Amino acid sequence: xxxxxxxxxxxxxxxxxxxxxxxxxxxxxxxxxxxxxxxxxxxxxxxxxxxxxxxxxxxxxxxxxxxxxxxxxxxxxxxxxxxxxxxxxxxxxxxxxxxxxxxxxxxxxxxxxxxxxxxxxxxxxxxxxxxxxxxxxxxxxxxxxxxxxxxxxxxxxxxxxxxxxxxxxxxxxxxxxxxxxxxxxxxxxxxxxxxxxxxxxxxxxxxxxxxxxxxxxxxxxxxxxxxxxxxxxxxxxxxxxxxxxxxxxxxxxxxxxxxxxxxxxxxxxxxxxxxxxxxxxxxxxxxxxxxxxxxxxxxxxxxxxxxxxxxxxxxxxxxxxxxxxxxxxxxxxxxxxxxxxxxxxxxxxxxxxxxxxxxxxxxxxxxxxxxxxxxxxxxx
Numbered sequence: 001x002x003x004x005x006x007x008x009x010x011x012x013x014x015x016x017x018x019x020x021x022x023x024x025x026x027x028x029x030x031x032x033x034x035x036x037x038x039x040x041x042x043x044x045x046x047x048x049x050x051x052x053x054x055x056x057x058x059x060x061x062x063x064x065x066x067x068x069x070x071x072x073x074x075x076x077x078x079x080x081x082x083x084x085x086x087x088x089x090x091x092x093x094x095x096x097x098x099x100x101x102x103x104x105x106x107x108x109x110x111x112x113x114x115x116x117x118x119x120x121x122x123x124x125x126x127x128x129x130x131x132x133x134x135x136x137x138x139x140x141x142x143x144x145x146x147x148x149x150x151x152x153x154x155x156x157x158x159x160x161x162x163x164x165x166x167x168x169x170x171x172x173x174x175x176x177x178x179x180x181x182x183x184x185x186x187x188x189x190x191x192x193x194x195x196x197x198x199x200x201x202x203x204x205x206x207x208x209x210x211x212x213x214x215x216x217x218x219x220x221x222x223x224x225x226x227x228x229x230x231x232x233x234x235x236x237x238x239x240x241x242x243x244x245x246x247x248x249x250x251x252x253x254x255x256x257x258x259x260x261x262x263x264x265x266x267x268x269x270x271x272x273x274x275x276x277x278x279x280x281x282x283x284x285x286x287x288x289x290x291x292x293x294x295x296x297x298x299x300x301x302x303x304x305x306x307x308x309x310x311x312x313x314x315x316x317x318x319x320x321x322x323x324x325x326x327x328x329x330x331x332x333x334x335x336x337x338x339x340x341x342x343x344x345x346x347x348x349x350x351x352x353x354x355x356x357x358x359x360x361x362x363x364x365x366x367x368x369x370x371x372x373x374x375x376x377x378x379x380x
Contacts, residue, residue: 023068037061046271046300047071051342052078053201053220054085055270055299072222072342079343082201091254092264096274096297098173099250103301106177107244108278114174119249120301177246178276178293187278187291207334214316214337218309219298221340227304229330230311237328238315242277242294249273249301273298275306279314281321292321312336 024031038045038061048060052075060078067073103119106112118124181187197212205217218226233240251271255264277294281287294317296309315330329335339345 023066032065034058034061034065037064043301044069044071046298046302047223047305048074048078050299050302050305051075051220051222052082054078054082057300072346076343076346087202089256091256091267094252094254094270094272096248096252096272097175099248099252099272099274101174101248101250102271103249103303104174104246105244105248106246108246109177109180112177112246113180174248176276178278181245181278181291185290188281188287188293190293205337207337209333209337211313211317211320214333215295215297215309215313217337217340218296218312221309222342222345223302223305223308225340225342225345226308226312229315229336230308232328233311233315233330238318238326238330239323240279240294240311240315240330242279242311242314244307245276245278245293247273247275247303247307249303271300273300273302273306275303275310277307277310277314292317 038057041061041064042057044064045057045060048063048071049055049057052060052063054060056078059081060074063074063077063081064071066077101117101119103121104112104114104117106116110116178187182189197216198206198210200213200216200220205213209217232238234242249271251269253266254268254270256267257264273296275294275296279292279294281292282289292314294310294312294314296306296313298306298309312330315328316333316336318325318331325331
């Protein structure tokens with residue numbers, strides 16, 4: 001037994017060395033710098049921060065480098081590191097209406113006040129490989145300076161004075177587009193609630209889960225899993241046809257109340273993606289026909305994730321809105337929340353790679369006895 005253990009340790013050490021060499025790649029190539037990952041693979045960094053529940057682009061870039069680009073492994077590293085951090089308080093709710101906009105679009109109001117800002121997006125690219133990036137990675141040629149190019153990414157027809165902060169105008173509050181529906185009473189309103197929401201990062205998930213807890217779980221849930229569920233709702237598995245009322249990406253200030261001061265002070269800025277969807281609602285005994293909302297809020301530029309969260313959020317509200325249970329997976333709170341966490345899923349999935357010699361020998365012996373009994377014509 002002693003020899004086997006020592007042999008295993010040497011094999012594991014050798015595997016670690018091999019992993020390090022694979023991570024580094026050919027020594028004649030420059031090593032990846034975490035600054036490069038942070039700045040040039042920013043969408044991957046944003047996903048790691050969102051699903052790792054830790055906003056730190058530098059650490060997310062380090063995790064991606066250490067994980068050889070495996071984002072789920074990087075998320076695992078970030079979650080593990082997060083548990084070592086001291087907690088010194090909570091911030092006040094961020095005001096996304098005061099967001100410094102980098103991207104803001106609406107599929108419901110073409111002439112939204114404040115204008116639409118296309119921002120940096122793949123939406124209008126041709127999805128053709130750009131072989132120029134293999135040459136030198138130079139920026140695309142443009143006749144306009146960077147600031148003017150950003151302004152040109154604003155919506156067509158939006159007056160320059162109406163362009164949000166990220167498009168070249170100064171910082172300004174940009175109201176949510178769905179507020180204009182709210183003024184006419186055409187969309188549900190959420191009553192102010194000062195109840196302290198549960199914190200999923202400090203307490204295990206418990207069911208039944210209210211909407212604040214559901215939104216937390218979805219915000220850190222696996223993007224691919226949520227994308228599949230959201231797609232299923234669009235194909236009819238929960239009757240959840242939605243419009244994007246507004247999708248906005250930008251930075252917001254994080255404030256924290258200091259008891260000694262008696263007021264809140266800014267402690268930093270974070271980039272967020274916020275999505276509000278508009279769904280039709282036929283009404284109920286107490287509510288008139290009106291539109292309802294789905295909501296998603298995530299770290300960084302993660303618009304596919306925020307959109308998926310909003311669709312799944314709306315699907316999970318079927319009981320609250322007195323809608324029919326169609327038996328769709330996206331309507332099953334236990335199914336969604338218990339399986340959307342990719343770290344828990346990875347742990348349970350990958351543990352089967354670990355030695356199960358005794359378990360398998362027991363099952364192997366059972367199968368042999370069954371086969372022997374069947375050969376003799378005996379009942380097992």
